[in-house]
Amino acid sequence: MKESQLRDLISLNINKLKSDLTLLKKEQYIPNEFGTNGFIDLYAKDKFGNHVLIEIKRSNAASREALHEVNKYVEGVKQHFGVKDAEIHVIIASTEWGELLVPFSRFADDTTFSLQGYEIVVTDDGTDFHVNLVHPLSISRGRFIAPWHDMYWYKDASALENGVHSIQKAYQEKQIDDYVLVTFYFRNELSAEERVAVMRASIAQMVGIDESEVSPLPEIPVHEYIAYTGLQIFTKEKCLQILSRDLDVIEEVQELLPDMEEEEALCYLHESVGGMKPRPKNDYYEIGYPAKFGKLLDAPNSEILNIIRHGSFARNALLSNETIISELRGEDGSTGQRFKKKISVNNTAHIKTLKSEISSCLSENPIWKSHILRIIEEIQVEFPDSEIDISIYNPCTGVFTIYYATTREDGFLYIPSYHIIVHNTNDVRMYFGALEKASEALTFPQILDKYYWGNLDALLLAVTWGGKDSRDSDIIEDLGAQYRSFRCDKTEEGHAFFKLRDDKWRVCPPTDFITLFSQYLEYNEKLVNQIVTKIHPRNNGAFFDAGSSTLSLDKLVDMDFAKKKNRYFEGAPPECDICHCAFENEKYMIDGKLQDRGVWACMCTDCFKSFGEGIAWGQGQLYLRTPRGWLLVGGFIDDSDMENL
Known part of the structure; x- marks a missing residue:
């Protein structure tokens, strides 16, 4: 025909x-x-x-x-x-x-x-x-390292070499072809005795007991070599194809998948592929992710030994090691927290890809997403032949955004921000994003009630999966801040600053993202103080203790003696003298001496753990909230001492 x-x-x-x-x-x-x-x-x-x-x-x-x-x-x-x-x-x-x-x-x-x-x-x-x-085929998105990594530890160089061969063999049997493997030497700076001491302190804090009560610990082995892997992301169908080799695993997976969101399902499938047999040999294993890779890379006692490429990563002769490292860190936007790129504005493919990557990276920050997409279109019109550098840090960590920025030595690195620099012969314009003081903030207890069932432990548990919270923009607003965008133009007279408000650039005083964040902290000093004093005592360095902070005080309570003495605190203040959190939500109140200060204060449990000297006569008294009032339950004065007063 x-x-x-x-x-x-x-x-x-x-x-x-x-x-x-x-x-x-x-x-x-x-x-x-x-x-x-x-x-x-x-x-x-x-x-x-x-x-x-x-x-x-x-x-x-x-x-x-x-x-x-x-x-x-x-x-x-x-x-x-x-x-x-x-x-x-x-x-x-x-x-x-x-x-x-x-x-x-x-x-x-x-x-x-x-x-x-x-x-x-x-x-x-x-x-x-x-x-x-x-039906059109699923089009390959090109190179995209999945944000779910694997981290294999080894005790020495020989074990690392054997481990690398084991990883390669296991991946080959699982039909994992496209991946990168980065080996590290990570010098352990703690002695065997110091490692045991750190572990003893961690166990004591988690259980809520004195370190002397922790059972003797065996010698902790030293692992100083790492094989770190990142895979080209699989489709859901590819994961299921690999998992179908194990009937028990695939049956469980297919039972659980229908109840999962798309991203959760893809994460679960990748972890299932990694967990199925054969598993690579290792002396110790950790789940990896871009932020962990970045910390490992930046550690002064860490050194990259080799970058081993497989599949498409090996075939791409133009792909640099620097690009691989950048993408393992998540700077391609894969985590939704970091993004870094340089593009030519007159390259339509660059622009289309950039807009797609921005939309994906900032899917949980709709304010900055709309601002930056608008800015890109503005640059296309005003500077069509320019190049732009774009860098975004969008942690999406809600309350922990405030905590990290105010407690880390390099705290300014934890402040959400973005910068877009336009190169058009000279640097003629810069756009930047910042957190700025906005509405009146809720109190910290109100934040906990609204988002974490009134439970600090629920907030701390969020850190165990990285601390990222899809409700971040709402939490930030309730913390009294808002994501804003600014513009700085280079002129013959100097620099002109503008703020994006109501979809229009309006003249504003010169500023920067650090200054704006500092102004927010100053205005919300009471809230920031509450956040830090509540969270900091639970920070064990390696993890946050999500166990109840009252456990260590429960063992100091002597209810029989308390009922016998029947002494109550008269004229108790409504809130903690240090963090100003209301006592109505507290189980205990401590009237005690502050460490190294010689002054006394009425403290909540968390502030006592950070600043209190102890529970004993001359150090501090422990009170339990009862329907009648605050009952003295610990730190009693002996009758003989009472007679001498």
Whole structure:
């Protein structure tokens, strides 16, 4: 059957393609002043009044021309009829899809207008046909290292070498082809005795006992060599294909998957692939993630030994080690927390990719996402031939954003911010994002009530999975801050500053993200003090103690003696003298001496753990909240001492 005969056959039954189509003309002539004129095989409209262009092909040779023809006709229709992309629907109808499917899939992914493909199956006698909708293939997103890594520790260089071979063998058996493996030497700066002491202190804090009560610990082995792996991200289907080799695992996975969100499911699937047999040999194993890789990389006692590439990472001779390290750190936006890139504005592929990456990276920060996408479009108009450097730090850690920024020595590195520098012969403009004081903040107990069931332990548990919170923008607002965007123009007179407000740039005083954050801290000093004094006593360095802070005080209570003495604190203050949190939410109140100060204060449990000297006569008294008031339950004075007063 000739192509013209196929066209005529379809025109008689055009509703087999789509039920709402009305044929307007066969061989619709479309002039094109910028190229060759052409004829659309079938020109129709749908029920919405859209222009439907139907391109018909009947051989592999002809199908290869289809996409070129479509592009030409679409531009001609837009020019000739004054049509918008949103008013165009293209249908490619072909009897052969062997050589058309891949380019069609890429075209469908890239195009801005509506596009569908149909396989035409003609009856043997050539009098009728039926159609099959063609589903585009999933287009590869290119290189993208999954943010779920593996970290294998070894005791010496020989064990590391054997471990690397074991990893490579295990990955090969699991059909994991595309990955990078970075080996480290990590010098342990603690002696065996010091490591035992640290572990003893950690156990005592978690259990709420004195260090002397911890059972003797065995010698802790030293692991100073690391093999760190990051994989090219798998599709859900690829993960299931790998897992299907183990019937028990795949059965459990398929049972759990339906209840999971897409990202959670993908994380679970990657972890399941990593956990299935065969497992690489190691002396100790940890889950890795970009932030952990960054800390390992920046540690002064850490040294990269080798970067081993496999699969597509090895085949890409233009891929630098620096780029691999950057992507393992998550600077490609894979974690939604960091992003770093330099692009040419006149490169449309760069711009399209950048916008997609920004949308993905800032999916949980809608304010900055909309601001930065707007800024990119502004740069395209005002500086079309420029290059831009963009760097984003978006931790999405809510309360811990305030805590980390105020307690770390390098705290300014934990302040959310972004910078976009425009290079146009000279640096002519900079955009930056900052946290700025906004509305009145809730109190810390109100924050806990609203987001963490009134429980500090629930907040601390969030850190065990990295501390990232999808409610970050809401929490930040309730903390009295807001994500803002600013612009700085370089002029002959100096620098002019603007703030984006109500979708318009408005003149503002010179500023920077550190100054704005400092002003927020100063204005909300009481709230910041509450956050730090409540969280800091639970910070054990390696982890946050999410156990109840009252456990260590419970053992000091002598209720029999307390009931016998029946002494209450008269005139108790409504809130802690240090953090100003209300005592109505506390189990205990301590009236005690502050360490190294000689002054006394009424303290909550957390402040006592940080600043209190002890529970004993002359150091501090422990009171329990009861319906009648604050009952003295610890730190009693002996009767003999009472008589001498």
